[in-house]
Amino acid sequence: MSMEAKTQPMARLSGLSLMDVLRVARLPIAIVVVLMLFGLVEPRVLSLGNFRNIALQTSYLAIFAMAQTMVLLTRGFDLSLGYTVSLVSVAASMAMVAMGGGDASILYGVGAALLVAGVIGLANGVLIAGIGINPLVTTLGMANIVLAFASTISGGFPVTGLPKGLTAEFAQRSPLSIPMPIWIAALVFVLLFLVLKATRFGRSLYIIGANPRAAVAAGIRTVPVLVAAYTLCALLAALGALLLTARTGSGEPNLGGNLTLEAIAAAVVGGVRLSGGEGGVGAAVLGALFVTVLSNGMNLVQIDGYLQQICLGVIIIVSLIVNRDDARR
Amino acid sequence: MSSETATMTVANAPSHRASRIDRFLMQGGIVITFLVVAVVATALIEPRFLNRLNLLNVMRNFALLLIPSLAQMLVMTAGGFDLSVGAVVAATSVVTAAVMLVGSGYFPGMELVVILASLVIALGVGALVGLVNAGLVATFSLSPFMVTLAMMSVLMGIALYFTQGIPIYGVADSFIANVGRGQFLGLPIVLWIGLAVLAACIVMQRFTSLGRHIYAVGSDQRSARLSGVSTGRTLLVAYMLAGLLAALTGFLMTSRLGSGQSTIGGTLALETIAAAVIGGVSLRGGVGRAELVALAALFLSVIANAMNLVQVDSKYQTLVLGAVLIISLAIERLLLRKRQS
Structure with a gap:
């Protein structure tokens, strides 16, 4: 598809082919335009330090957007993602503190994170695919159940006293002067890209999303695939939660409040289709970059946080309308 | 997947057990069971539940959940979804209080006029939000879920931006005394208003062409259009009515709270969806009855009150709400599956 669209303008340099270029590359173009506009108002936006900052912020959001994409591809949804991040942050922190708070306790934190997220993801998957609830x-x-635990198990307060190594290794360390979260997000991207393109499981996700009946007819066992998709989504959310916890240096019950909306927004802006079967992790990462560039720019030109919330809503609607035109062609 | 359609072909259900399960589900068996169990259990565990003052309190809360739940039901039976209900309530609460505050400065001593003006403007805001929601959903055939999610973000942003999260005081005293705390024939005014809205919804669903059109559009937009129903207009009316009802809720909540608050309504999207779903409204549209949604809203109000009485941490109340929502849907699914076997 994209290959065709790229070679066409070479063949015939008409006005239509320019439109094709614009259509394929509109999100990267939009990102550059937004950067330029903010750069006009506030030159710091275009500084090298800020680019590094944008890349770092994008890496967290990209992980959550990729997690959401795993279930969006199947015509699913995960509204519990944000609060899963909150609960994982609190639970993992409590586990680390309970095991002494030394660097060796990080493993227990990771274990608790995977356990909590695994249970949430499995429960979602079984309820949705096994029992057949919307x-x-x-x-x-599930979001509300998870929220209740996140805000109560620690008494509603941040969990402090985390191992120093957590922040040092997973937030501050920068091999080849690239921060660790970016390496991890890149690794997740490559792995998920390969899973979606080259494995039976990945192809099954697309087929189930495009046409659930056809998937059954094609002999795909939809229940285990869907359960795996929701579990994978929750586990990726847990990974992001651990990275965010490392950054803040404490377990935060309010960590994931807006993340559900932001992750869905990033995926949708990137072009992952809500009706399933279209899009991929590349779209999620690009969408995350766009959302981050926008919020970074608004922060630097000091736009009120509540106005940013309005902008996010408007951006979602605009991108829904713009991306919808693709399907018509 | 096909189990949903199974409920519709009740007439030619093959086995006896199947028809019994169908009747149980269609007549609101799940919600009635839930309600009876909740009322009996609460009354046994905590006799204070039956105090007159407590029951009045339950009725007020019930009315303020009933009205937005009916709004949610209208949109859901039309095949949509409205996550912006809570945000409309918050925004219109702010609008109501702001109009009263400003209006009483311009028209001192004319409280009734100011109160009515604030109601009209709040309703206007609600209708406008419904118009935009429906316009985006119908014109561009976008996912109602995403549109109303984005609308929620926009409205909350606007309400919080103008108030910075600080309540707006200066609400007319007679408004609080007569509407929020007012009673008529021993029952709260807000309950009467809620029941009037419920009666209007029942009549609309059963006896008007609008009601039939909403069901038709919700169950199958294409065939509705082919049989001459204007789907765009029907969706528009459904979303605008929902916006109006949410605005009415914002107006009434302001009279209860005595101030306009941009932070209310946070859990209302979940609560109204829970009430609608437990009341048997189908997520695929086309199925749903106002009286059963009312019973579900009453059930949710009773368990919320029960948890307050036995002093359950309010944070665990969302847990119960989420669990009840999932359990009621799981029971329905499993019954339908049993029916098919």
Whole structure:
């Protein structure tokens, strides 16, 4: 598809082919335009330090957007993602503190994170695929259950006293002067890209999303695939939660409040289709970059946080309308 | 997947067990069971539940959940979804209080006029939000879920931006006394208003062409259009009515709280969806009855009150809400599966 669109303008340099270029590359173009506009108002936006900052911020959001993409591809949804991040942050921190708070306790934190997220993801998957409850309502209900635990198990306060090594290794360390979270997000991207393109599981996700009946007819066992997708989504959320916890240096019950909306926004802006079967981790990462560039720019030109919330809503709607035109062609 | 359609073909259900399960589900068996169990259990565990003052309190809360739940039901039966309900309530609460604050400065001593003006403006805001929601959903055929999610973000942002999260005081005293705390024939005014809205919804669903059109559009937009129903207009009316009802809720909540608050309504999207779903409204549209949604809203109000009485941490109340939502849907699914076997 994209190959065709790219070679066409070479062949015939008409006005239409320019439109094709614009259509394929509109998100990268939009990112550059937004950067330039903010750069006009506030030159610091275009500084090398800020680019590094944008890349770092994008890496966290990209992980959550890729997690959300795993279930969006199947026509699913995970509204519990944000609060899963909160609960994982608190639970992993409590586990680390309980095991002494030394660097050796980091392993227990990771174990607790995987356990908590695994249970949430499995429960979502079994309820949605096994019993057949609507994914929106299942994960909305699950979100509230998870929120209740996140805000109560630590008494509602941040968990402090985490191992020094956590922040040093997973937030501050920069091999080849690239921060660790960017390496990890890049690794997740490559792995998921390969999983989606080259494995049976990955192809099954697309087929289930494009046409659930055809998937059954093609002999795909949809229940285990869907359960795996929701579990994978929750585990990726847990990974992101650990990285965010390393950055803040404490377990935060309010860590994931806006993340559900932001992750969905990033995926949708990138072009992952809500009706399933279209998009990929590349789209999620690009969408995350766009959302981050926008919020970074608004922060630097000091736009009120509540106005940013309005902008996020408007951006979602605009990108829904723009991306919708693709399907018509 | 096909189990949803199974409920519709009740007439030619093959086995006896199947028809019994169908009747149980269609007549709101799940919600009635839930409600009876909740009321009996609460009354047994905590006799204070039956105190007159407590029951009045339950009724007020019930009414303020009933009205937005009916709004949610209208949109869901039309095949949509409205996550912006809570945000509309917050925004219109702010609008109501702001209009009263400003209006009482311009028209001192004319409280009734100011109160009515604030109601009209709040309703206007609600209708406008419904109009935009429906316009985006119908014109561009976008996912109602995403549109209303984005709308929620926009409205909350606007309400918080103008108030910075600080409540707006200066609400007319007679408004609080007569509407928020007012009673008529021994029952709260807000309950009467809620019941009036419920009656209007029942009549609309059963006896008007609008009601039939909403069901038709919700169950199958294409065939509705082919049989001459204007789907765009029907969706528009459904979303605008929902916006109006949410705005009415914002107005009434302001009278209860005595101030305009941009932070209310946070859990209302979940609560109204829970009430609608437990009341048997289908997430695929086309199915849903106002009276069963009312019973579900009453059930949710009773368990919320029960948890307050036995002093459950309010944070665990969201847990119960989420669990009840999932459990009621799981029971329905499993019953339908049993029916098919």
